[in-house]
Amino acid sequence: MIPLADRLDFTNEQKWQARWEAAHAHDFDEADTAKPVYSIDTPPPFTSGDLHMGHVLSYSYFDFVARYKRMRGFNVYYPQGWDCQGFPTETKVEAKYGRKPPEEFRKLCIEWTHACIGRMRAQMNSLGFSPDWRYEYRTMDPSYHKLVQKSILQMYESRQIYRGEHPVFWCPSCQSALAKTDTEDVERQTQLHDIKFQLELDDGKEGGNGKGNEGGAEGGKPRLLDIAIATTRPELMHACVAVLFHPEDARYKDLKVKSAISALGAKVPFKPDADVDPLFGSGAVMVCTFGDKQDVVWMYRHKLPIIRALDERGKIINAPAKESEASPSASSWPPGLLLNGLSIFDARSKLLERFKSEGKLLSSKPLTQVVKVHDRCKKPIELSLSWQWFAKITENREKIVAAARQMRWAPEFAISYLEDWANFVEWDWVISRQRIFGTPLPFWYCVKCDQTVPAQESELPVNPPALEKKCPACQSSLVPESSTCDCWVDSSITPLAISKWGEDSKFFKRTYPASLRPQGVEIVRTWAFYTIYRCLELTGKPPFGELLLNGNVLAPDGKKMSKSLGNIIAPDKLLADYGADCIRIWAALSGAMARDRPFSYQDVQYAKSFLNKLLNAGKLVGKSIEGYKPDDADEKHLRPIDKYFLHRLNEVVHECAVAWGDFEFHRITKAVQEFFWHEFCDYYLEYVKYRIYAEGTDKETQQSKRAAQYTLHAVYKTTLLLLAPIAPHSSEELWQMFSAGESDFISKHAYPTPDQKFAHEKSVPAGQLLAQVISAIRQEKASRKLSLNSPIAKLELVLPEEQAAHLKSIEDEIKAAGRVEKIEVKEGEELKVVFA
């Protein structure tokens, strides 16, 4: 018997982590082709340098699963990667080193990221996570770039990826494209102007003077109807490409309109659209390219033409420079109105003045609106057209949803996030970013031939700006693509990366699709959606069997953890205060899936108490079974109460088996804890002490002792096995009591499964009666303020006849655990104890 520590000592955890690593206890066994493979497509965390509690929660989840599956005989493939590239790193590196040329900057980003990974990997190890680090990957590695580029080329080949013009956020002041994260919302005061447009009606009637008065009948002109259009951006008027109204708007829905005529005389379509707010202004809205994001939505939806209204400096362009150049659709551009080259502000006042003089400015009133500004320069941003790369998600939405439905989602409702997104998505996925620290897009362009030249597969990984190329057709120099991939392009092929897609077909066949994809519920629309799409396109097969979704960890106050609120819980601090197993038990107890839960110190504290209990009970059990070798022959001498506890143990084993199937970690933990602590420790250990401590050498005493040892051994050992995936360090430490040596890890043993031989249904009434009697005695002692070990000379036990039948089999336990010398039974309605 290896001596156990007096107190819970979680510094032992590092010892076990080192031993597991040295013994390769969690390695995927590539050579073993007999065992079924269970592969986990773990989320590569963004390499910020620190794990947060959300990571701790979700990574604990699938570490439980990995450890459990290993114990169930699976060959578990559990790699861990890192999502390295992206804007936050660029920001931090720039803040530290300032702006640098791209190559140098990228090197600094890589260096920075390696340092971050080092810290995060150490944190993962101290939490006892058990990935197979031999398969570690980083999205910034050349080998990963190669894979991403290969996937891009294949999707380009199959026409899933194309280049097109697309509006992006643009800062006219800094002259740079921005990601959404570069923007912030600012509330400001502006003017809302009602401007007169006209509708050209096509209802057989004829209009008169074009002023909208009905019923006139002069000449063959179409009838015109005046309407008001509300806008805060009159300077974009020349880019007006449509006027929309709500389909149920009674003012417009029954009109037969040929076209709308803008205040600048352009004829544009007049169409219904459900996104128009009929209560705003006149209920008619002009669509310009691009006043705001809604305009972009409408532009795609109604296939409207694009007129660039502003250049990269935010100056007006594409308005007629001379009167003779009035746009073709404008039947009557106002004479002398020259806007090109003016700033937004100047153009606006010039136009408003003009409209006012023409009577087209119907009203102006103040409006509070929220505008997007560049977070650095605080200047309002514009949407600007630029060449970008796209992936065709809109035409594949049904396919993606169908594939998602083939997978099992835990919990089920989480699939609705994906379905909603698929139904809602308005335009294709923009996969290019004008950033430096990202996977380069492997393309060149020939300006002369107007053609796109993809990289050769043999050239991968490739950074186009670093490789000069000639056009295969005309031999002129190609222009390299300098954009990089959106980070989701990298992470949406993790199931392919880990399964060595395109490199090792045998390995791929064994590990793809991944058995499990664990992830946060908030990235179903991105990570899950894009992964399903891309992997489906690239392999023809859905990427995973089931998905396990986790929610977010909130601060103890129920709010989102944030630096500004100062309510962040740091994993390192918790680790120092409680150790990994307590944190893991906390995670298991937070197991309400895909739901947010506040962090709870109570849970960690409770976990600590429980592990302490487990240790102390282990000391008693260890002492009690010292020198005992389990022997099935002892089963013959089991007392009814032994059978009852083996029966209960078996029920708990069964409950755990069911709960594992549903990833209900809290049920597993709760079931084991309650049984072990409040049944086994609080009752059984007290029942058997008299047998364990018995000195008698007679056969009967020895048999009874051995039967108790048999039961203690079975319950304690099984409990450790049940907990091993959740609290691996503590169970490993305590397992030494049963183990053959240091390399006999608990994780190498089979997870308990229900065993019919322990199903002692008949022992249940006696077991329950004993608990009731002991509880009644304790209650009586408490009410008399007696200590629990105070002896009772004579106990009067009142109980109904049907219960009395079971009394005989538990009399010894009542006497021993209750310190009762003599029992006198009386018949009565309900159970009662009297101290005589």
Add this chain to the structure above:
RNA sequence: GGACCCGUGGUGGAAUGGUUAACACGUCUGCCUUACACGCAGAAGACUGAGCGUUCGAUUCGCUCCGGGUCCACCA
């Protein structure tokens, strides 16, 4: 504004179409009983967010409302 999730003793959270609704923390009262005071025993504390409906019966099913959260969109 849209979709989804949640609303149970002071706190965190289980469970079930049917007698007194787990468990933990906290509180109160005893007890240092030879594994454990990070413990043991006992006690108090909940009309299960509000209102309808289905049902013999609902906390559990349906609807409405109120409150909280997450993701998305955000306004001419």
